[in-house]
Amino acid sequence: MTMPSxxxxxxxxxxxxxxxxxxxxxxxxxxxxxxxxxxxxEAVPPEVISRWNNELVHSNALSxxxxxxxxxxxxxxxxxxxASNTGATAINYSCVISAxxxxxxxxxxxxxxxxxxxxxFLNVVHNFTTSGxxxxxxxxxxxxxxxxxxxxKITSIKVNSLVNQPF
Numbered sequence: 594m595t596m597p598s599x600x601x602x603x604x605x606x607x608x609x610x611x612x613x614x615x616x617x618x619x620x621x622x623x624x625x626x627x628x629x630x631x632x633x634x635e636a637v638p639p640e641v642i643s644r645w646n647n648e649l650v651h652s653n654a655l656s657x658x659x660x661x662x663x664x665x666x667x668x669x670x671x672x673x674x675x676a677s678n679t680g681a682t683a684i685n686y687s688c689v690i691s692a693x694x695x696x697x698x699x700x701x702x703x704x705x706x707x708x709x710x711x712x713x714f715l716n717v718v719h720n721f722t723t724s725g726x727x728x729x730x731x732x733x734x735x736x737x738x739x740x741x742x743x744x745x746k747i748t749s750i751k752v753n754s755l756v757n758q759p760f
Contacts, residue, residue, distance in 0.1 A: 640751035649742040651676075651731060656688075656740075658730035659747060667720040667755035668692070672729050674713050674745040678705035680738020686711075688731040690747075692719035697757070705740065718757045 642663070649657050672690045684705045691698045697719040703711040719725070729747055733740060 636753050639753075641748065642751075643746065643748040645747070646745045647743065649745060651733065651740040651742055654732055654735040656731040656733075656742060658728065659745075660726055660728040661747075661749070662724055662726050663721055663749055663751070665721050665723050665725075666751045667718070667753070668727075668749050668751050669716065669718045669755070670727055670747070670749045672713075672715045672745070672747045674731075675710050675743040676703065676705055676713055676731070677710045677741040677743055678707060678738060679741060681707045682738060683707060684733050684737045684740065686713075686731060686733050686740060688713050688715060688729070690715040690717050690727065690729045692717050692727050693721060693725040710743075718755055720755050720757075 642661070644659065644661065651657070670690060670692060672688070674688070676686050676688075678684050678686075685702065686705050687700060687702045689698055689700045697717045699715040699717045701713045701715050703713060705711055713731070715729075717727075719727075727747075727749060731740070731742065
């Protein structure tokens with residue numbers, strides 16, 4: 594009597610395995626079909642350009658600036674630094690990264706408390722139709738204490754395509 598109950602269970606497992614094999618075969622075939630279409634539009638590896646300075650002293654109203662020319666194409670550009678207030682009064686500190694003379698910009702503003710540090714992070718994306726310039730600088734009110742700009746990193750990554758729109 595136990596024999597009939599064992600046989601259908603094994604038979605059911607075989608059917609399930611057979612169905613899974615059919616699904617896997619279909620998925621592999623679809624992947625091969627899609628891969629065949631992808632060869633004409635293969636992505637180009639990104640081009641990464643990074644610049645850094647581990648310590649700049651910001652004495653005047655405008656910091657030591659940075660600018661660089663990039664070749665034509667779509668880019669995502671990031672800048673980061675740690676701003677350190679060396680004085681005994683608070684400072685309103687502002688940094689900006691700009692592409693193509695201000696066509697695309699990002700601004701970060703922080704209040705640096707006396708003898709404190711704050712992280713500053715910026716990101717801008719831009720599609721340069723010809724070679725163009727990316728610029729970075731920070732400002733503070735004249736006559737305020739010095740700011741040490743630590744671990745400044747500016748990285749431009751040329752990408753395959755770019756979508757830049759509000760959400």
